[in-house]
Amino acid sequence: MGKTFRARRLPAHGVKAGWAALLPSRKPTPELDRAITADVVVIGAGFAGLAAATRLTELDPSLSVAVIDADVVGNGASGRNSGFLIDLPHDISSGNFGVDAATKSRNEITVARSAIQLYTRLAHTNGWDKDVFDPCGKYSVAMTDAGKEHLAAYSSKLKALGEPHQLLDAAAIADVTGTRSFKSGLFTPGAAMIQPVALVRGIADSFEGSSVTLFERTPALSIETSWCGCAVKTPKGEIRADKVILATNGHAESFGFGRGELLHVFTYASLTEPFDPSVLGGLRKWGATPAAPMGTTVRRINGAEGDRILIRSRYSYNASIEVGSSSMKGASKLHDRKFADRFPELRNLKFQFRWAGAMALTWNTVPLFGELEDRIFSACACNGIGGTKATAAGIAAAELVIGHRSALREIFQAFDKPQKLPPRPLVEVGVRFNLAMREWRAGRE
Known part of the structure; x- marks a missing residue:
C-alpha cells in the first residue's frame, strides 16, 4: 500500500x-x-x-x-x-564512526575528497576558471595564543596521518593576509575555494x-x-x-x-564593498578558517572592480528554518567588530552584502x-x-x-x-x- x-x-x-x-x-x-x-x-x-x-x-x-x-x-x-571545500577534518579526533580515530579521520578525508574530485572533473569538462573553482588550498589562522597552540597540535596530528601542510609564524601569515592581527597560520594544500x-x-x-x-x-x-x-x-x-x-x-x-x-542552525556572512587592493598588502585571493571551530572565517576575493573581504561568524538555532531581522542585525554588529579587529587599517570600509544560510545538524x-x-x-x-x-x-x-x-x-x-x-x-x-x-x-x- x-x-x-x-x-x-x-x-x-x-x-x-x-x-x-x-x-x-x-x-x-x-x-x-x-x-x-x-x-x-x-x-x-x-x-x-x-x-x-x-x-x-x-x-x-x-x-x-x-x-x-x-x-x-x-x-x-x-x-x-562561504566557498570552502575542505578536505581535512576540522578536528581529527572528533566524531564517532565506531572505529579507531585514524580510520575515522581517513573516512572523513575520503568523504571530502570525493566531493572535491567531482568538482575537479566538472571544472575540467566545463572549462571553469579559477574564479569558480580554485584548488589552491586554504589557511587556518590564530588570533590568540590558545589558537596558536591549537594549530600546532593540529599540525602534529596531520603529520601523524602523513598529510602535507605548513605552519606559518606571525610574519609569514601577515605576508599572506596583509594584516599583522594573526599570531600564526597553517596552510593545507588539498582544499579548494569556490564562488558557490x-x-x-x-x-x-x-x-x-x-x-x-x-x-x-x-x-x-x-x-x-x-x-x-x-x-x-x-x-x-x-x-x-x-x-x-x-x-x-x-x-x-x-x-x-x-x-x-x-537541528536547524543558521550561520551568517557579510561581504564588504570593493576596495583598492593597494591599501592592503598580502595576496589578493585567499581564504582562512579559524583556529577555534566556532570562530570567524575570512576570505579575500578579487575582481575587476577591486577586492572584497568576507566575514563569516555567528550561529543561531532557528527551528522554523527561517531567520528574522533581529538575528541578522545581531550578526551584522558582530561582523563589524570581527572585521575591525582583523583589519584595523580598513575599519572604515563598509559592508555591502549580508546574508544567512541554513545548516541541518544531527x-x-x-x-x-x-x-x-x-x-x-x-x-x-x-x-x-x-x-x-x-x-x-x-x-x-x-x-x-x-x-x-x-x-x-x-x-x-x-x-x-x-x-x-x-x-x-x-x-x-x-x-x-x-x-x-x-x-x-x-x-x-
Whole structure:
C-alpha cells in the first residue's frame, strides 16, 4: 500500500546572498507545467542534488533524471556557503564512526575528497576558471595564543596521518593576509575555494542537452509512493518516477523525514564593498578558517572592480528554518567588530552584502542518509560542512540508487542513524546555550 508525504512548508531563504549579487543575471530554466516521467527525480538543486544527478548520469547515461527546486539555482543554502571545500577534518579526533580515530579521520578525508574530485572533473569538462573553482588550498589562522597552540597540535596530528601542510609564524601569515592581527597560520594544500553560486549555476547549465532536465521555481508539494513507483506533485505538474532522491537538507523534515532528529542552525556572512587592493598588502585571493571551530572565517576575493573581504561568524538555532531581522542585525554588529579587529587599517570600509544560510545538524553528527521509505532515498543533514559533505552524500545516494558499490557509499551506509532529540523545549534551551558557550570559548578567534 502506498504512502503520501506532504510538504508542510516551503523554503524561505531570505535576502539574496552576496555571491549571487556579484554575478550577471541568469535566466532560470522553466518551471514544470505538465505531467512527465523520469527514471529518477531529485528534489533539491543544491550541492547534494546536483551531485546526485551528475553521478547518476556518469554511472548510467541512459537514465532520465528530473531535478526540481523550489527556488532558482544558487539562491538556496549552497549559494550561501562561504566557498570552502575542505578536505581535512576540522578536528581529527572528533566524531564517532565506531572505529579507531585514524580510520575515522581517513573516512572523513575520503568523504571530502570525493566531493572535491567531482568538482575537479566538472571544472575540467566545463572549462571553469579559477574564479569558480580554485584548488589552491586554504589557511587556518590564530588570533590568540590558545589558537596558536591549537594549530600546532593540529599540525602534529596531520603529520601523524602523513598529510602535507605548513605552519606559518606571525610574519609569514601577515605576508599572506596583509594584516599583522594573526599570531600564526597553517596552510593545507588539498582544499579548494569556490564562488558557490557560480559553481552550482555552472553545474545546472551543464545539464542542457543531457539526460538531466532541471525545473526551477518548482517546489515539491507531495511525494506519493505505490507498488509501481513514485509521484512527485508540484503546483502545476507531476513527475512519475521509479525512485526519488531527497536532497533538501533540513527541509527533509518538511516532508516528515528526520522529524525530531534535525537541528536547524543558521550561520551568517557579510561581504564588504570593493576596495583598492593597494591599501592592503598580502595576496589578493585567499581564504582562512579559524583556529577555534566556532570562530570567524575570512576570505579575500578579487575582481575587476577591486577586492572584497568576507566575514563569516555567528550561529543561531532557528527551528522554523527561517531567520528574522533581529538575528541578522545581531550578526551584522558582530561582523563589524570581527572585521575591525582583523583589519584595523580598513575599519572604515563598509559592508555591502549580508546574508544567512541554513545548516541541518544531527545530535550525533551523522547524515540523514539512505532509503528512508520504499523508493525514497535521502542525502540530507550536512552537519555544517555542506560544500563537501552534502556533495558526497549526493554522490553516495546516487550510487545507492543505481546499485554501484564504492568506498564512499560504504562509508555513508556505515553511519549510525540520527539520534532522536530531547523534547523541543529542552532542545531549544540546550542548543542555544551550547552555541553561545562555544562562541564565548572561541573568543577573539
